[in-house]
Amino acid sequence: MEPRLAAIFSQFSVSAMPTSATGLTSGHINDTWRIDTESGQSYVLQRLNPIAFPDPDAVMANKLAVTEHLLKRAGGRGFGKAVPGFLPLRRGGFLLRDNQGGAWNLMPFIGPSRSYLVAPDVHIAREAGQTLGLFLSQTSDLDPALLSETLPGFHNLERRLAEFDAAKDSADPRRCEDAAPTIDTVTELRESMLGIEQLRQAGVIPERVTHNDTKLPNMLFTPQGKGLCMIDLDTVMPGILHYDFGDAVRMLCNSGAEDDPNPDHIKVRLDYFEAFVEGMFGEGTLVPRTGETTALADSPAVMAFIVGLRMLTDFLQRDRYFAIAYPGHNLVRARAQLALARRFSDSRAPMEDAIESALQSAAQAGRTG
Numbered sequence: 001m002e003p004r005l006a007a008i009f010s011q012f013s014v015s016a017m018p019t020s021a022t023g024l025t026s027g028h029i030n031d032t033w034r035i036d037t038e039s040g041q042s043y044v045l046q047r048l049n050p051i052a053f054p055d056p057d058a059v060m061a062n063k064l065a066v067t068e069h070l071l072k073r074a075g076g077r078g079f080g081k082a083v084p085g086f087l088p089l090r091r092g093g094f095l096l097r098d099n100q101g102g103a104w105n106l107m108p109f110i111g112p113s114r115s116y117l118v119a120p121d122v123h124i125a126r127e128a129g130q131t132l133g134l135f136l137s138q139t140s141d142l143d144p145a146l147l148s149e150t151l152p153g154f155h156n157l158e159r160r161l162a163e164f165d166a167a168k169d170s171a172d173p174r175r176c177e178d179a180a181p182t183i184d185t186v187t188e189l190r191e192s193m194l195g196i197e198q199l200r201q202a203g204v205i206p207e208r209v210t211h212n213d214t215k216l217p218n219m220l221f222t223p224q225g226k227g228l229c230m231i232d233l234d235t236v237m238p239g240i241l242h243y244d245f246g247d248a249v250r251m252l253c254n255s256g257a258e259d260d261p262n263p264d265h266i267k268v269r270l271d272y273f274e275a276f277v278e279g280m281f282g283e284g285t286l287v288p289r290t291g292e293t294t295a296l297a298d299s300p301a302v303m304a305f306i307v308g309l310r311m312l313t314d315f316l317q318r319d320r321y322f323a324i325a326y327p328g329h330n331l332v333r334a335r336a337q338l339a340l341a342r343r344f345s346d347s348r349a350p351m352e353d354a355i356e357s358a359l360q361s362a363a364q365a366g367r368t369g
Contacts, residue, residue, distance in 0.1 A: 009035055009045060011096055012087050012106040016041060029322070030234065031102075034109060042109035043087070047102045048234065051321065056103035058148040060086075060095050063105075063233045065146060066139060066209065073138045082110045082220065082229045113220045113228055119252055124225055125272040129279025131219045131227030132211070132248055133286035136241065139209040140286075144238035147209060151235060154212060155243045157197045160306055161190060164313045171316040179331055182312055185338045193305045193341070196242050196295050204291045210239030214248040227279075241292045245280070246299025250307065252276060253300070254340055261332050263339040268347040270354070277358040284362050293359065297352035301344035308337030 005021045016037035024032040024044070031047040048056050063086065070083045086094050087106045096104040119125045153159035168176065168183060176183070199205050211218070212235035220228040251258060253272045256265035280286055288296075312334035314321045319330055344351075 005033060005035070005045065008096060008098075008104055009043070009106070011089055011091075013090050014043065014087060014106070015039075021045070035106075042111065044107045044109050045104065046107070047098070047104050050101035050103070053103070053150065053234065055148070055150055056095055056097075058150045059234055060103075060105060062147045062150060062236050064094065066142065066233055066236045069142045070135075070138055082113070084110065084229060084231055084233060110220055110228065110231070112223050114223055115217050115220055115231075117217055119216060119272060122271055122275040124221070125252055125269075125275040126279035127221060127225060127227040128216060128219055128248065128252055129276035129281075130285050131221075131230060131279075132214055132244060133280035134227075135211060135230040136208070136244065137286045142209045144207050144209050147237050149237050151212075151237065154235070154237075155239065155303075155306060157194055157302065157306055157309075160309050160313070164309055164316075167313045167316040172318070175316055175318075178328070179312060179315060179334075182331065182335050182338065185335075186309060186312065189305060189338070189341065192345075193302050196240075196298060196302050199291075199295060200240055200242075204294055205240045205242060206289050206291055207238050207240060208289070209236065210241070210244045211236055212239055212243055212247075214244045215251040216248070241288065242296060242299035243303070245296060246301075246303035247307075249273060249276060249300040250304045250337075250340065250344075256336065256340075258336065259329065259333040260336045263335065266336060266339045266343055268343050268351075270347065270350055273347075273351055274354045274358075277354050278361075281355070281358040281362050282365075284366060287362075288359070293355065297348050297355055298345075300351070301341045301348070304337045304341040304344055308334045308341060311337065 001018055001021050006018050009018050016039035018035050018037050020036045021033045024034055029049045029052045033045045035043045035045050048059060053059050067084055067086065074083055085108055087108065088094055089096055094105055098104065116124060119128065164186065196205070211230055211233070213232060218230060218232040220231055222228060253269045253276070255267040255269050260266055311322060311330045315330035315334060322330055324330055
């Protein structure tokens with residue numbers, strides 16, 4: 001085991017000696033390891049990226065507020081399920097700072113469990129919907145004003161467009177040339193994607209506590225495929241349902257890869273979408289508030305557009321934010337996400353029908369007992 005990781009781990013309140021560290025690589029931002037110990041208990045050691053999270057104390061405060069609230073609710077509907085937790089340092093507090101500006105935290109490993117990069121079947125799609133629905137339901141009575149907005153305007157499309165415009169104006173001309181067709185796609189789609197942000201600003205869509213990074217790898221399942229809980233809570237903060245719903249669907253219902261170089265591979269899995277909304281809204285798992293179903297079927301396209309826009313912006317800024325596997329990776333990602341945004345827009349009508357059907361089924365079940 002790398003001595004640096006062993007030294008960091010030893011500063012947390014854990015008595016067992018570490019035996020090995022395994023890198024967990026599904027994310028683009030933070031560095032994360034599974035730490036196994038001689039006692040048989042495992043832990044997750046994470047270093048927050050200081051560029052992505054310039055205020056780690058606020059991030060940690062949000063995570064503690066949400067997990068403590070979930071623990072208080074653990075006797076309610078849907079529990080008997082896992083709740084993420086955090087271990088303190090021996091000297092107190094929950095964050096260990098390093099001399100590069102990073103901040104480390106430690107969590108018990110929740111197991112036996114597994115996660116998925118891609119949903120293998122409609123069962124996992126349904127369980128994913130229920131897992132997210134339960135998280136949002138169990139945090140629905142937590143006042144979002146108690147949480148800090150650690151990433152201001154994280155999903156605010158007007159802000160992301162302004163960042164893109166500034167990046168384009170200052171980018172290396174060669175990068176602009178490479179990205180020219182993708183830039184044209186943004187120009188074509190940008191006005192049609194602003195509706196949800198305008199509804200949020202108008203107060204039509206209410207604010208709630210949201211996870212804000214609801215991709216499938218941030219959900220844990222039992223080895224048998226039952227949903228356990230949401231993990232990777234670094235982005236919990238005030239938001240709207242559309243952010244979490246749209247981002248989960250964006251990855252779950254894409255028949256291609258998130259960075260697929262061939263747009264022909266990218267199609268919407270409507271069978272997965274139907275299963276997801278059944279899990280999320282069926283049997284009253286999550287009861288939407290007034291205004292929360294307005295334009296909900298538009299949110300997968302908007303979230304795919306935002307993610308594609310962010311990756312294109314990062315490409316134009318010489319890949320400062322997202323980790324890349326090869327030169328041009330962020331441009332490939334951007335092309336794939338913008339193609340996916342188009343596919344979701346084309347599938348809006350059947351997705352809206354599926355949402356309405358799930359909500360009606362839940363309402364009828366409630367009326368008939």
